[in-house]
Amino acid sequence: MKLTKRETAYLLLEDGLLLEGTAIGKKGTKGGEICFNTGMTGYQEIYTDPSYTGQIVVNTTPHIGNYGAIDEEQESDSTKISGIVVNDYADLHSRATADESLQEYLEKNNVVGIADVDTRMLVRHIRSKGAMNAIISSEMDIEQLKKELGQVPSMEGLELSSSVCTQQPYFSGDENAAIKVAVLDLGIKTSILKNLNSRGVYCKVFPSKTSYSEMKSWNPDGYFISNGPGDPAAMDYAVDTLKQILDENKPLFGICLGHQILARACDISTYKMHHGHRGLNHPIKNLTNGQSEITSQNHGFVISENDVENSDMIEATHLHLNDNTVAGIKVKNKNAFAVQYHPESSPGPHDSRYLFDQFIQLIHDNK
Template identity: 60%
Template structure:
């Protein structure tokens, strides 16, 4: 049931229960396991628009983006209890049972997505135990809006940890974990970065005690405008003059630290085929995206120290910025491409180029 009263009935998947959160849709045809474990989806119910979900099962070694499933629930059309991939560890149904996830299948997802696209993002509730719509609406109204909600502190690491081999690395990179994905860390370490991953609310002073050569600002869930602690940290990091790279939420935090506001989008971008133009090089990229907030384009165009580097070709929203006065840049999409195309891997090379002083 959606908060505007629209209701859909289908078949239960995962465990029997009730769950709620902001509903959003992802148009990717593959990569459901990476989506479910992406901390940026924390607090959200995912509608998978691909016709069949679960048909290649679950493989634990390679496709987990965090230590646990982060979504609140899942909606799909056809849910497959059997899988064809011989390397899979078990079915998606068993995966959801282990993670205590409530979902629903046999829903007309085409109708549902069109409704959300028209009406805009909203909260929703799924239940396989309470079927009375009046009672469900009462529970649904208790779910907080994503607008103004700070969630990164709920998904961040509790203790700092290291990734990579220090003796075999060229640079030390401080990673702020606002909901970091494992594939991002792999892209950094494979390029010679020794990473120390810090909890979200670590002070700037404590980060600097490690003497990093640069900073990475991660993706994550929630409203960036509610993260004043992170905005202040990013501002101080920029002012050090050391290279800084931000992705998704990190992009929004760089904008906010530069005096540029963010806003809640009508229904966000989530999928694997969003076209983005690099306005510096003139080349276009097919990108993986997952965000419900964006940065204000008018404020960037009038900012003396920030320039636009990437633009979404579907709706002209801002997909990348960089500081003119400091070696700091960011993109709204996911160049680590997990899941998704690899068109944007070069951004990690640009970051290590800045670490090298190029």
């Protein structure tokens, strides 16, 4: 059932593919790198994940919006995506606890979107051609769109963490907790802090460009390096900080972008993937115990498999079973490890939450 009459919107990809649909969310124009997420639930968590900054997200689930939006499912203080592309868009929602409809939510958060698009075809196109820039508009003609698309920056070489992280340090958790962890915020999700807090960790969250000396002055028991958006190759400032943390050799845990920055601090290079990993059902093998995990993932960059294989500093601990990319590492002779995926899994399966327990145990062992 359609409650409102929608206007026409266009989606233009960098390779010239032009799709016509109907406008959803806020009327306007927005560009970014187009990518797709295969998760069948959790659209609000996706839209508020800072790792999606600068990206237009295609939801592969055909029916979006049926359960509305609710404040407690925010993964940051606001939406971070550049835009959304969906197939069937629900004007009505049926969840009694929802605070508002998805349309109201998108309008309030200034998110531009397009519906009634053949997302199955679009995802196959991206899988074939690779991630690229795109633009959505409900107000420009095609020639204007082409010019506007040319102004959208490439994700490769783009530093975004400093624009989405906290601008002032803040605390999370019980100040009387037995464990203190300094968190370097590169674009952290709220669920990560909740997982640390629930395990008796008091966190002080620092902006991405905070110096090592400032974090150390808080005298933490360990360090956590968060997820975030952009190209890890453009973040030398964070790499320098990680090198100093490694020299101190207190327990360190990194997730996603934090994984890539830790790798770079150990002379492992990164590269942009063809179309990335984004979804809730990615299979990972734990090389330490031989067990497999179903994981939540969101990344368009990965660390070099060849560099890891030839490294004297790094050992691979987890492997992505779809394409054999490195999904987890530990630093030899150091108390540092990281994974490429999201063990907090919000949304997604909880197979990998043991990694938080592993981090806590490492801290206890070194106190």
